[in-house]
Amino acid sequence: MLIQDVMRFPVVTVEPGVTLEEAYRLLLERGIRHLPVMEEGRLVGIITDRDIRLATSHLNPRGPCPGCTRVAEVMTQEVVTAHPLDPVEEAARVMRERKIGSLPVLEDGALVGIVTGIDLLDALLKLTGVTEPSGRLEVRLPDRVGELARLTGFLAGRGINIHSLLSYPEDKEVVRAVVRVNTLETHLLAEGLRQEGFEVLWPPKKPW
Amino acid sequence: MVIYRDEYRLYNFGPGHPFSPVRLEMLTSLLQALGVWKEPLAPREATREEVLSVHSERLVRRVEAASRGERVPDLEHYGLGTGDTPVFPGMDRAARILVGGTLEGARRILAGEKRVLQLGGGLHHAQYDRSSGFCVYNDLSVAIRHLTRAGLRVAYLDIDVHHGDGVQWIHYEEEEVLTLSLHESGRYLFPGTGHVHEIGRGEGVGRKLNLPLEPFTEDESYLEAFEALVPWALGAFRPDVLVVQAGADAHFLDPLADLLLTTRAYARIFPLILDYAEAYAGGRVLFTLGGGYSLDATVRVWALLYHVFHGLPLPERLPEGWLREWEGRLGQPLTPTLHDPHAPYPEIPRRQEIEKRNRLTLERLMELLRSHLVH
Ligand SMILES: [Zn+2]
Numbered sequence: 001m002l003i004q005d006v007m008r009f010p011v012v013t014v015e016p017g018v019t020l021e022e023a024y025r026l027l028l029e030r031g032i033r034h035l036p037v038m039e040e041g042r043l044v045g046i047i048t049d050r051d052i053r054l055a056t057s058h059l060n061p062r063g064p065c066p067g068c069t070r071v072a073e074v075m076t077q078e079v080v081t082a083h084p085l086d087p088v089e090e091a092a093r094v095m096r097e098r099k100i101g102s103l104p105v106l107e108d109g110a111l112v113g114i115v116t117g118i119d120l121l122d123a124l125l126k127l128t129g130v131t132e133p134s135g136r137l138e139v140r141l142p143d144r145v146g147e148l149a150r151l152t153g154f155l156a157g158r159g160i161n162i163h164s165l166l167s168y169p170e171d172k173e174v175v176r177a178v179v180r181v182n183t184l185e186t187h188l189l190a191e192g193l194r195q196e197g198f199e200v201l202w203p204p205k206k207p208w
Numbered sequence: 209m210v211i212y213r214d215e216y217r218l219y220n221f222g223p224g225h226p227f228s229p230v231r232l233e234m235l236t237s238l239l240q241a242l243g244v245w246k247e248p249l250a251p252r253e254a255t256r257e258e259v260l261s262v263h264s265e266r267l268v269r270r271v272e273a274a275s276r277g278e279r280v281p282d283l284e285h286y287g288l289g290t291g292d293t294p295v296f297p298g299m300d301r302a303a304r305i306l307v308g309g310t311l312e313g314a315r316r317i318l319a320g321e322k323r324v325l326q327l328g329g330g331l332h333h334a335q336y337d338r339s340s341g342f343c344v345y346n347d348l349s350v351a352i353r354h355l356t357r358a359g360l361r362v363a364y365l366d367i368d369v370h371h372g373d374g375v376q377w378i379h380y381e382e383e384e385v386l387t388l389s390l391h392e393s394g395r396y397l398f399p400g401t402g403h404v405h406e407i408g409r410g411e412g413v414g415r416k417l418n419l420p421l422e423p424f425t426e427d428e429s430y431l432e433a434f435e436a437l438v439p440w441a442l443g444a445f446r447p448d449v450l451v452v453q454a455g456a457d458a459h460f461l462d463p464l465a466d467l468l469l470t471t472r473a474y475a476r477i478f479p480l481i482l483d484y485a486e487a488y489a490g491g492r493v494l495f496t497l498g499g500g501y502s503l504d505a506t507v508r509v510w511a512l513l514y515h516v517f518h519g520l521p522l523p524e525r526l527p528e529g530w531l532r533e534w535e536g537r538l539g540q541p542l543t544p545t546l547h548d549p550h551a552p553y554p555e556i557p558r559r560q561e562i563e564k565r566n567r568l569t570l571e572r573l574m575e576l577l578r579s580h581l582v583h
Contacts, residue, residue: 133287133333133340133373133399159291161284183292184341184370184398184464185226202396203466204423208553 003091004084006123007105007113013038016045016072023071024052034102036111037075043104043111045075081106082115088123091115129164129180137179137186138202139193143169151177154196158189176201209316210514211309212236212248212327218302219328219344221294226464226501227342232328234507234534239514241530242523248327251312253304254350258311261357262349262378264337268300271344275300287339303344306331310347313494314354317449322491323482325517327510330453330498332372333399340374341398348496349378352451356384363447363489364388365438367477368455368498369465371402375453376416383411386445390434392458392467393420404573407580414580417441419573422562423466427473429563430458433570434477440574442488444581450489452481455498456509460553464501468556470548474509478516504542512546522546 013036014023023035027049037045055074056064063069082091082103091103095117105113125131141147148167155162161182167175181189190200217229239245259268270286274295283289296302306329313324331343339345352362352375364379366372366389379385394400408416419437421430442450460468485493495513500506508526515522523546535542543549556562 130400133401135398135400136396138396161290180400182290185292186396186398187463187465206466208460 001088001123001127002084003082003086003088003103003105003115004113006088006119007082007084007115008119009113011036011104011111011114013111014047014071015039016070016075018071019067020052020056020069020071020074021066023047024049024066027052034114034116035071036079036104036114037071038111042109043079043081043106045072045077046079046102046104047071047075048101051075079104083107084112088120092120095120127164128166128178132163132180132182134163134180134182135184135186136202137177137181137189137193137200139177139179140170140199140201141167141175141177143173143175147175148177150196151179151193151198154193154198155179155181155189158192160189209321209323210246210248210325210327210517211251211312211316213250213305213309215302215305216309216328218298219306220302221296221342225294225342227499228503231500231503231506231510234503235327235510235514237534238507238511238526238530241527242511244515244518244520249312249316251305251309253301254307254311254345254347255304258350258354259304259307259345261353262336262346263334267337267339271300271303271339286337287335288344292341293339293344299344303331307345307347307350310351310494310496311354313496314351317355317492317494318358318360322493323485323517324494325514326494326496327514328497330368330455330496332366332368332375332453332455332498333370334374335377341370342499343374346374346378348372348375348451348453351494352379352385355449355451356382360384360448361446362386362449362451363442363445364451364453365481366390366453366455366498367458368453369458369462369467370397370455370499371399371418371420372453373399373401376401376406376418379412380408380416381410381412383415385412386415386417386441386447388417388419388438388441390419390421390430390437392423392425392465395420396423397465404569404576407576414577415445417573417577420569421467422565424468424556424558425562425566426468426556426559427470429566430467430469430473431476432563433566435480436570437574438480439484439487441577441581442484445488447489449492449494450481450485452493452495453498454478454495454510454513456500456506457498457502459500459502459505459509460548461502461505462500464499468553470552471505471508471512472547474512475516475522475547478513482516503538504540505548508543508546508548
């Protein structure tokens with residue numbers, strides 16, 4: 001999944017000379033929290049609802065003056081951006097490491113979109129397959145070549161469509177695979193997998 | 209009034225498929241052996257137009273083509289030709305016969321009948337544009353729409369172990385339809401939906417209720433939640449009629465899911481539903497069947513429903529001849545009594561935690577819905 005699959009466009013932007021009051025009203029009206037700042041078609045900064053609240057707080061010795069302070073005075077100037085062809089996980093990592101809530105998306109210097117934490121949550125939902133009617137299997141696999149193939153091969157042999165397959169390391173030797181499958185019969189699958197020697201964590205074996 | 213016809217058994221995905229017509233054959237032969245079977249009303253099959261009252265033209269066209277044995281390349285996009293919902297010759301008509309039964313129930317209610325038991329249907333997973341989870345067409349929604357078009361407010365109660373997603377999504381924005389589904393949590397179980405925060409959209413906000421229960425929930429915890437939630441919701445909504453999907457797959461023997469109801473819970477639930485219908489829906493109630501994949505348990509649960517529905521005393525033992533015949537045919541022993549034996553499964557070590565979490569879920573749901581439902 002790439003940034004271009006999850007980014008939003010067109011992007012609501014402001015100019016540097018706009019007052020904080022005007023910028024804040026724009027955020028409220030559009031129900032957003034991030035405004036890229038554009039000057040002559042070029043991205044020169046970004047301002048968030050948090051920036052505006054901090055700048056205009058009574059606790060701020062220089063504030064508050066929402067009507068006389070300009071966006072240019074408060075905005076973040078060195079903007080971290082993404083490219084439409086970046087993978088979503090890279091955007092997630094950058095946002096997490098820099099502790100930022102959005103990335104303007106640039107292509108050949110032009111602003112073509114924006115991606116926020118919410119968009120990444122949507123991406124996560126899609127990646128986990130919960131948006132399709134499905135059941136969930138959870139299997140522990142030895143972390144070595146061919147184990148996932150054995151699992152998916154088993155499902156294919158049963159004619160089961162896989163909506164999503166996520167795996168993550170449990171420790172050095174073991175990965176957990178979470179599979180969303182298009183079937184009501186996960187118990188039957190679990191039984192078959194156990195017979196093939198898989199360690200199935202869910203659904204559990206009923207002792208009766 | 210009971211609605212049934214033998215052609216319900218044409219809805220057959222083939223040998224080995226859990227949604228087996230054998231369930232109906234076993235059930236009707238049991239009721240006959242018990243001497244309580246009365247000639248039911250045979251419904252006509254639903255027309256194409258009636259199916260189109262809740263489904264898309266393009267879905268119906270694909271079901272029709274697949275039924276004729278034509279190759280349809282994008283069938284899987286419509287939830288068909290999958291392991292769960294394979295196609296079979298005559299599938300369109302077989303599904304329309306089931307829809308026709310539930311729709312006939314709705315018609316009878318409009319004609320003044322109070323209680324209707326449709327011995328089939330309950331295909332609650334089928335969605336507007338997609339068949340899903342053994343369900344080709346949604347008979348429940350066709351009946352519900354027939355009722356709302358006649359101006360009735362409908363409360364839909366779904367006790368199948370799986371979330372009643374198809375019915376919920378079809379009526380998601382409708383004010384005049386309350387949907388209320390108690391099911392095993394979709395965290396793991398198909399179809400993965402049915403969270404407390406799915407409460408409807410637009411006009412329908414606050415009219416869709418979901419109580420996702422923990423796996424291994426037992427009778428007591430289920431009934432506690434049921435008795436707190438259902439009358440509360442019905443009392444606030446004040447429907448004209450109750451439509452009930454009486455799936456039996458929340459039973460502990462069910463091979464597809466993990467709730468642990470016994471027949472004793474069902475013996476409490478069904479009379480309660482009749483009481484609630486009296487108290488909140490003018491006595492009008494339409495039952496359908498639904499899921500239920502342990503032949504042994506499902507047939508006893510639905511026989512129990514049939515007795516409660518008719519106000520008949522429950523038999524204790526099942527008829528010997530019937531038991532012998534079916535044990536022979538199935539090659540497996542059957543529970544010889546209508547009720548499950550006492551303490552039929554080992555003690556669940558996490559019981560208290562499960563009860564606590566269910567209470568918490570119930571509280572969250574009622575908190576979320578309070579401002580919408582109660583004025
Ligand atoms: Zn079910």
